[in-house]
Amino acid sequence: MANIKDIARVAGVSVATVSRALSTPSMVRPTTIERIEAAIADLNYQPNHMAAGLRRQRSDNVLVVVPSIYNPFTSAFVEGIENVARTSRMRVLLGITEGDRDALNTYTAMIAGKQADGMILLESNLPDILINPPAKGTLPPIVSACEYPLDHALPRVKIDNHEASALVVSHLAGLGHRRIAAVTGPIDLVMSQDRLAGYRLGLARAGIEFDPQLVHEGDFTLQSGYDAMVRLLDAGTPFTAVACSNDEMALGAMSALRARGLSVPDDVSVAGFDDLRFGAYASPPLTTVHSPTVEIGEAAMRLMLDALLPADRQPPAREVILPHRLIVRESTARVPARVVAGT
Structure with missing residues (x-):
């Protein structure tokens, strides 16, 4: 051998x-x-990974902790992590929290138990060890992606959500829309706050006054996009376009519009965010922001490899911001002659 x-x-x-x-x-x-x-x-x-790990006090495992596996964004993100981990002789372990902090703390404990060397978080919650760090000793290697804590200097990777959301609004305003609604993610998430701030920035740049009645909260699922659109229509506040904080909610919103007998984009233009693969095959194909999801996973894994270097060779914690771009498809068009006021 x-x-x-x-x-x-x-x-x-x-x-x-x-x-x-x-x-x-x-x-x-x-x-x-x-x-x-x-x-x-x-x-x-x-x-022999086990024997090598014992010699180096390493498991060659990295934990990837996500809130759910049902969002297509997650699978593309993990694909990117796996791309880099495989070439680096690292194994990827997947942890799913469903928002349970106890589950997150259990996964974190695997690092102390040498079952994993570090953790990549696609998760809004923080483990207790970050909230109440030990007086002595070092923190485990942790990298955050997309959803990041404001008060912790963790290595992290994301896109510029402010500018990306503003870009969507600028596109809609350029088509003549002045009544632009928004369907946000959970507003307690930093990423959702960033995208809402970008929506407001885009309105301001276009000289459009912000109307809080046009903003409805979702949770990044198809159903929440559907429900948010129903609330928008039932409220009776006029709008001609809607910017959704992810593609799933955009598709849910389109379904609700069809259920009310309205056409996309003839009656209402709809834009999403993330550019997940199914958006191009929606009816009509979805205008969206391309977020380089696989590349985000790859960058997060490279940051983890940096964090696993000996302390004297680790680069300082840094933020990687990857580029985004607008993908214009048939779900957005020039403002219709009539204004949707709910049916």
Whole structure:
């Protein structure tokens, strides 16, 4: 059976370089990594992760903690994490909290128990160890993605939600819409607050007065988008367009409009956020903000690899902001001749 010496010989590198590539690949040049990976494939080398972990006090596992698995955003995010973890010889463990803080604390305890080396949070809650940090000792490696705590300097990755939401409103205003409604995510989430602030920023840039009656809260699900649209229509406040804080709520809103006999975009223009794969196949195809979900997962995993470096080589906690762009499809059009006032 092949060993590290065989890998080094075939790859034309030292044993120390192979060992470093397997344990901390970020310290090895990409071209060298490629040669070592080719040698591993040729020799069908199977590293003993458990034994290596015991020697280095590492499990080579990273926990990814999410509130739910039902949102398509989550699967794309985890796909990105797995892309980087696989090439770094790390294994991904998935934890689902359903909003339960006790579950989150249980997952965090796995790091202290050496079952995982660090944790990536796609989660609004914070583990107790961050809320009440120990007087002595170090905090476990934690990276936050998309939903981030304002009062903790964790490494984190996101998009510019302010500008992205403002971009949607600017697009709708450019089509002549002046009565633009909003369906937000849960308003206690920082991400939802950011997107609502961006909506207000877009209105201000277009010279449109903010009307709180046009803002309704959802929870990022299809049903909440449907329900929010029903509330908008029943309220009787005129509007001709709606900006939703994710694609699922946008599709729910479109369904509610159809149920009331209204057409998208002939009666109401609808825009979403995230650019999930099914949006392009909606009827009509959904205008949305492209959020690079897979790339967000990849960036979060790279931040985790940085956090797992020895303390004297760890870069300072930093924020990665990835680019967004507007995807214009058939769900938005110029303002209709009549104004929707509810039916």
